[in-house]
Amino acid sequence: AENGYNLWLRYLPIENVQLRQAYQRQLSSIAIYKHSPTIDAALKELINGINQMIGKVPNISSIPGGAAINFKTNRLVLAKLDQPAIAAQFSTVERRQIGQEGYLIKTIRQNRVQQILIAANTDIGLLYGSFHLLKLMQTHQSLQALNIQQWPRLKLRILDHWDNLNGTVERGYAGYSLWNWQTLPGIIQKRYIDYARANASIGINGAVLNNVNASVKSLTREYLIKTAALAKAFKPYGIKVYLTAKFSAPKELGHLKTADPLDPAVIKWWQDKVKEIYHYIPNFGGFLVKASSEGQPGPGDYGRTHADGANMMAAALKPYGGIVMWRTFVYENKKGADRAKQGYEEFKPLDGKFADNVLLQAKYGPIDFQPREAFNPLFGAMPHTHMMMEFQITQEYFGFATHLVYLGSLFQEYLRKDTYQKGPGTTIAKVLEERVNPETADSNRLTGIAGVANIGTDVNWCGHPFGQANWYAFGRFAWNPMSSADSIAEDWLKMTFTNDPGFVNPIKKLMLGSREVAVNYMTPLGLSHIMNFATHYGPGPWSKFPGWDARDYHHADSVGIGLDRTATGSDAVSQYAPALAAKYSNLKTTPLNLILWFHHIGWDQKIATGETMWNSLVHYYYKGVKQVAAMQQIWQSMKGKIDEDRFNYVTQLLKQQHLEAKWWRNGCVLYFQQYSKRPLPKDCKEPG
Ligand code: GCU
Known part of the structure; x- marks a missing residue:
């Protein structure tokens, strides 16, 4: 089987x-x-x-x-x-x-x-x-x-595992953590080697083993010895191990009174800790840090900047060739503040202040791995800082391991985005490869990309059989950000299922459309962050909890829907290059798939679809559901072309996806209808 x-x-x-x-x-x-x-x-x-x-x-x-x-x-x-x-x-x-x-x-x-x-x-x-x-x-x-x-266009091609030491995986939907801390260092499971083989086959050369919401325990001697065993097992496959370092470790582990990055005792503590790490793990890669974000400790606790914090750690790692990947994912739930602006506001002033072994790791969009966001304005805006991209391979906002969503299309979309920061053609791919300033580029420049892994102890590693394609595609895009989602899907299908063109061609087409299908039934036209608050699964445009209100993300009211991010609103457009700011400021020149990201639009206003805002919105939700039904049909016609086990499993998953697409559609349409007070268009009367 x-x-x-x-x-x-x-x-x-x-x-x-x-x-x-x-x-x-x-x-x-x-x-x-x-x-x-x-x-x-x-x-x-x-x-x-x-x-x-x-x-x-x-x-x-x-x-x-x-x-x-x-x-x-x-x-x-x-x-x-x-x-x-x-x-x-x-x-x-x-x-x-x-x-x-x-x-x-x-x-x-x-x-x-x-x-x-x-x-x-x-x-x-x-x-x-x-x-x-x-x-x-x-x-x-x-x-x-x-x-x-x-040859790889990016130096660091890294999987971030959000794995906790107790075996659970934050936002992981494919079982438990692969790392069996209890039996390490003595037992090297065959699975660790198979993990390394799979990564090496697509050029992934680094793994952060523990969650960004870190436990300091992974920096203890006991866990370093366990980590060293994994590092040794991965070494022949070219994979370096990294750890998330919790900023408060000097307090929690070292019993110092402070973790202030400018305090000499703190500096010394990190130097000693790094020395110890390299004693056990000579090819250790470095630290990933989530600091002063979502309750995590950081330099902000001591009135210091991100640069103060990152550079202190980077200095400790420097003698050993280690690096720091410092995340830009920061925000406060301040009423009235546009969350999309906060990362840029905090980091842009620090451009040029980071040590040369620091990379800033920014999510592709300014909010949080949404099905579609405008791209993160930090890309292209930090010419004097090494920037790396963070994608999410695990489908936190894409229906977990239940929905078939090929993320190759998403990776391609963002990597090819033009930031215009140095004129047209300043794509994010070029920014990441540091090819924007050829005169300053040298071969030692630090470049990289990270993907939050979708891997766990499930027999098939990723839960959904097509989730494997997202791990595969991430590696291929990391190797070459200008790769094509289409040819990657084709290779993956042939290697994973069969070379039969009767299967490969239609299923490749299905994969390539699948991300847009999910956008249609979840967050069409530039909507974002309207999922269920607690689980991030299923719709929740109504979610309201202390410090978190979904209405801040969609602004639906009796007049219309969407966030005004132009000069008359939050002015987030001003964080982009002038050419783009102008384009996004005008509804007519804003890409249709981002209109609600940038504009508050009246329910009866005609948009580029040729219909009113309300009718268009409803039509997209209905279209998404119909598209999943079409995916089911195509899949059914593949019966007999591949093994029964995976055929049947995907059949069930698509059925569930269809139900959940309706759940999203009905939840969102009915919710927004309270504000629009308009009837559904005539062709949208399908019950249930
Ligand atoms: C999301 C996710 C969290 C995660 C955070 C991060 O908000 O839901 O689980 O910790 O991103 O990237 O740090």
């Missing part, structure tokens, strides 16, 4: 005889120069993958260092570019361009002998290249004339 455990590393037998025979001729033998834990991991993956796909275990041989390429037989060669014979096959540009993590794959031939070279400057490059070769086979591509150059 297929339970999804193997993710996209399924290595299904190649049934096409011609293709299988071609692979058999090309891959009957693998040669390497030197062993290392990382090369051995690559070999293991190749042997296993090739054997599963073509039913033949390749034999392994070694090549003496310095030897010329031997064209006696067809084979696959894994080699570092410090071998002159290998280097000679590539140009200087190619060898340099791929840097410390990239790779080159090339088919070379002499007479009738054909060899496939995977070459890199480092062992990890060879592992990444090996996974690429396996992907080519999994997606049934020819290996006849390969000429591939790949």
Whole structure:
């Protein structure tokens, strides 16, 4: 039975005889120069993958260092570019361009002998290249004339686990934490290795193991020893371990009277703690910090700035090469304050004040991982600060692990957004890659991206079988922010299910539309943050609790709906580049999918749909529900094309999603109708 455990590393037998025979001729033998834990991991993956796909275990041989390429037989060669014979096959540009993590794959031939070279400057490059070769086979591509150059555009490609030490996962919907703290450090579960393999296959090179709402316990010696065991297990796969550091640790663990970042005793405490960490975990990555936000302690408690706090920690980490990822997710529930403005207001004045081993980690939108927000105005506005993006892979606001929502489309949308901060074309991708100021860019610049993981102990890791696609897509976009959601979905489907175009084409289309479908039945036209207050599941535009009122996020009243964020309102538009501020200030030039984010619009006003605001809103909600029904139909027509287990599971999930889409639609439409006092459009009378 297929339970999804193997993710996209399924290595299904190649049934096409011609293709299988071609692979058999090309891959009957693998040669390497030197062993290392990382090369051995690559070999293991190749042997296993090739054997599963073509039913033949390749034999392994070694090549003496310095030897010329031997064209006696067809084979696959894994080699570092410090071998002159290998280097000679590539140009200087190619060898340099791929840097410390990239790779080159090339088919070379002499007479009738054909060899496939995977070459890199480092062992990890060879592992990444090996996974690429396996992907080519999994997606049934020819290996006849390969000429591939790949390297990551961002340095830090990190999964943030919001895992608590008691095994629960904050906003996790796929079981419990993978980290079994009770049996660590003694027991290294196979699952940890499979986790590392999956990450390495898409180039993820870091993992923050504990929740942003941190317990100081993870900084104790006992837990550092456990963490060290995980770090050691992940190391061959190129994955560094990071920890969330709670700002009050000097008080809670060190029994100091203060955690003031400028206090000498506090500075000393962090220096000693970092020294201890590196003693146990020599390849430790650094800290993630959520400070002075949602009740977390921080420099604000002592009248200090975020820069004071971040730089103090960064200084302690610097001698060991560690970094700080300091989050910009801060807000106060101040009545009348526009929450969308607060992160920018707090951080923009600090541009240029952060140490060079600090990155600011900002969510894609200024509020909170909503189905659609305007992009976070901090991107492009902090030219003197390393900025990293934070996406949420776990579907906190997207129907948990019940709704099918392919986030590749969302990742693509934000990464390609134009901030206009240095004129048109200043995309967020460029900002993250620090390609905006080519004159100051150097190869040591710190760049990165983080995704809040959707992984847990569920047999299939992610709960929803299609949740795996979001983990996969995150890795691919982290590797190259200008990737295409479309081709990522296609690769993932082929590797995870089947190469049958009768399945891949329609289901790829379904995936690519699925995020917009969810926006339609949850928060169309730029609405946001109207979910149930307590669970974040299901609708709750009526939610009202002390310090939190959903009406502050939709402003529905007898006149209309939406937030005026132009100069006549909160003026959040002024945080964007002038060209964009002007565009967003005018309803006519505001993208239709953000009109309610930027404008309060009268119920009877005609909008770009050609209908009134009220009728348009209702139509979007109804459309979302119909679209889920269409997704169900398409899925049903796939019966027999994939394994029964996952087919049946997704069938049930889509049925539930359809019910819940109606729940969202009915809840929101009926709620807003109290204000609009208008009838539903005639074609929207479907009961229930
Ligand atoms: C959201 C989420 C919290 C989380 C917070 C954060 O608000 O609901 O659980 O702690 O984001 O990103 O820090």
